Each structure stands twice: as C-alpha cells, then as structure tokens.
Amino acid sequence: MERIPILKMGKFLLVTIQVDLYDRLALNLEEDLIQMVFKTGAKGVLIDISALSIVDSFMGKIIGNIAGMSSIMDAETVVVGMQPAVAITLIELGLPLSGVHTALNVEKGMALLESRMITGQEDDTTADDD
Amino acid sequence: MERDIIDLLRSKKDQVLTLWLQAQDSDTEASSNFNTHDELQAQSSEFVDLLFGSITEHNIQDFTSWELEALTDYVSSLTISRARQGFSPRETATYIFTLKDALLKVLSEQIESDPVKLYHASIQISKFIDNIGILSFETFITGREDIISQQSDEMAELSTPVIRVWNGILAMPIIGTLDSARTQVVMENLLQGIVDTGSSIAILDISGVPAVDSLVAQHLIKTVNATRLMGAECIISGIRPEIAQTVVHLGIDLSQMITKATLESALKYAFNTLQLEVRRVQKEKVNG
Numbered sequence: 001m002e003r004i005p006i007l008k009m010g011k012f013l014l015v016t017i018q019v020d021l022y023d024r025l026a027l028n029l030e031e032d033l034i035q036m037v038f039k040t041g042a043k044g045v046l047i048d049i050s051a052l053s054i055v056d057s058f059m060g061k062i063i064g065n066i067a068g069m070s071s072i073m074d075a076e077t078v079v080v081g082m083q084p085a086v087a088i089t090l091i092e093l094g095l096p097l098s099g100v101h102t103a104l105n106v107e108k109g110m111a112l113l114e115s116r117m118i119t120g121q122e123d124d125t126t127a128d129d130d
Numbered sequence: 131m132e133r134d135i136i137d138l139l140r141s142k143k144d145q146v147l148t149l150w151l152q153a154q155d156s157d158t159e160a161s162s163n164f165n166t167h168d169e170l171q172a173q174s175s176e177f178v179d180l181l182f183g184s185i186t187e188h189n190i191q192d193f194t195s196w197e198l199e200a201l202t203d204y205v206s207s208l209t210i211s212r213a214r215q216g217f218s219p220r221e222t223a224t225y226i227f228t229l230k231d232a233l234l235k236v237l238s239e240q241i242e243s244d245p246v247k248l249y250h251a252s253i254q255i256s257k258f259i260d261n262i263g264i265l266s267f268e269t270f271i272t273g274r275e276d277i278i279s280q281q282s283d284e285m286a287e288l289s290t291p292v293i294r295v296w297n298g299i300l301a302m303p304i305i306g307t308l309d310s311a312r313t314q315v316v317m318e319n320l321l322q323g324i325v326d327t328g329s330s331i332a333i334l335d336i337s338g339v340p341a342v343d344s345l346v347a348q349h350l351i352k353t354v355n356a357t358r359l360m361g362a363e364c365i366i367s368g369i370r371p372e373i374a375q376t377v378v379h380l381g382i383d384l385s386q387m388i389t390k391a392t393l394e395s396a397l398k399y400a401f402n403t404l405q406l407e408v409r410r411v412q413k414e415k416v417n418g
Contacts, residue, residue, distance in 0.1 A: 079359075079361075082361065084325060084356075086359075091317075091352050091359070096359070102358060104330060105328070108330070109361070
C-alpha cells in the first residue's frame, strides 16, 4: 500500500506530502506519524504541504488531529508552505487550524521549531498557549 | 397595415421630414440642443430614409424582424452619440416621438375620408415608433450599465495594491467598504503577495475603510486567519477612534488579532518582530 515517508531529522520528524492526498492515505499518515512520534520521542513534527493544491474538510480535520495528538505527546506541529488557495478554502470551510503552528517554508518552519525548543528548555512554564 | 398606406407615407416622405423638423424647432427642450441645425437636419433625414427604406406591411407588426436591423442599429448608434453629446434620455425620446406626430399628421391628412382605416393605421404606427423609443432607452441603459461595471472593475483593481514596505514586510491599504467580493480579492492578492515575496509579516491598513460592522470584522478575521495559515503574521492597523467605538459597541472580539492604531506603530511592531532596529545615524559618520 502507498505510504507517505516520514523522515527523522534530529529531534524532529519531517513529512513532505508530494502526492494528492486521498482519505485512506491521510488516515494512514495520521497513524504512522503518531507511531513515529511515540517510537522516536520526537519533539517536533514538520509537515510540508507546498505541493498540495486541493484540500477538503476531511484533510483539514486530519491536519488538526495530527497537531492535537502530537501536542499531547509533547511534540509541536508546524505546517509549512500552504498554498493561498488552500488557505482560503480552509478559512471558508471554517477550519482555522488554531492549534497548528505555520511557517512559509521548510527553512522557516525548522527555525520556528528550533526556537520553540530553546524557549521550552529555558522555561518549561511557557508552554504552547495558542 | 395595408401596403397602400405605407406607399402613401413613403410618397409623402419629404412632407414628414419637414413636419418633423418643424416640430423639433418649436420644441423648447430640443431647441437647446448642441447640434447645429444642419447636423440635426442631416440626422433626421437619414433616419427617415432608413425608416421608409426598411419598413414593410409585414415588419411593422414585428419589430424583431431582420429587415429592420439597419434601422435598429442606427437608432442605437444615434442614442449613444446623443448621450455622449449630453442629451438627456428624455430629449432623445422626445426627438423620436415627434416623428410619430409628424407621421400621424400626414396620415390623417391623406386618409381623412376613412376613419376606420385611419384608426388602425395610427395604432400600428404608434406601436412601431414606441418600439423605437423603447430601443433607444434600452441602449441608453445598457451603455450606462457597461460603464458602471467597467468602473467597479477598475475600482476593485485600484484599491487593493500590495506594497512591499521592507524585506519581509508587506502592507496593504484598504480603501472603501469591505464586502465579500472585495475581501476575496484582498485575501487572494495578499496571500499571493506573501508567497511571491516570502514575507513573514503583512500589515492590513484599514484607515480608508469608512465603517466596520460585524460583517466587515468577520471578513478581517478571515483574512488574518488565512494569513496565519500561510505561516505569516497579519497586523491590522489604522483603527480610528470611531471604528474602535463601533467594534466594541457591537461586541466584536478582535482580541486574537494584533491591532495597531497607526501604520507607524504596526511597522514598529513588525521591525521588532524581525529584530530590526531603526536608528538615527550621526552626521559626521555619514560624511566620514
């Protein structure tokens, strides 16, 4: 069965979605990713959706789910490279993905995760309040 | 209508034209026109020629007939040119309807003896000229609507520029009311601007928005959320005192958004976020 690769980069997991995401694949990704977070003890998850041009309410929900699940396992989720059309669609669908951090590209997403790691180490009380 | 009546009118073409021109001269409204008398005469003469050239006993009943295309085209172009010259639609309509008076007058002179025939012929001529009048009005309104839609397109284009204020900072001043259609344009332009320039901060300046109601606020919140999904931060600036008052009175919650009173303070905030600093440089250092 087709699967989306999950790469481990230091303390973080990197997922690059390069194909059109259908429902079954998205559900598999959700499960695989949570397993990987558990196995590797990752502190952050970075999902690159720059190649994703179409999104529906189900996909929005999956992304929200992944973020929610990772955060209770102490890993932050950053979604990077969202296309304007995708962003507008999600907003029109009423899915502002409020628990998810976002960044313009992978580079900035990594920097964001790094900076959150530093603040997390310095002061554990400044947890994610978004 | 019987053929002989049309032939009869056709033979009296010159008389119709003369009567028509006389009526126009006596008409106080039309006499304030911008045409010279010769121009008006040429125009009217062409009109009458076309009318008698295309009208038959069949198509007088059927205004959509293709045989009348030349006449309808002429009426449309006449209306447009008169509208450009500054004639009101009433003046153009009066111009067309005085032709009816002329036609009916000639007709009544010619077939005085047969009232029934005169009655039927008058009704048909009236209907025909009324149709020309309606066509003229339609042309006028269509022309106007074209101009309106063209202008609103231009306005939408003009009022949503994306300005790159600094490396990584975009600004978008919004002028005019934000409705759903404009919000869509604003959002698309802003998000595309963010992708194109790789900016991480967008400033939405609403000092040009006359009023903020719950709908406009909802549109603003949508735009801010969409920007956040893209991975950039959106600052709303240019909140005037009246806007702050209405927003609070309406009970709209803007607390999740970063709002600043002026573009200046928004820019300061943006510099701060990007860890930039604006300093006054000592003059000696510049010269040296």
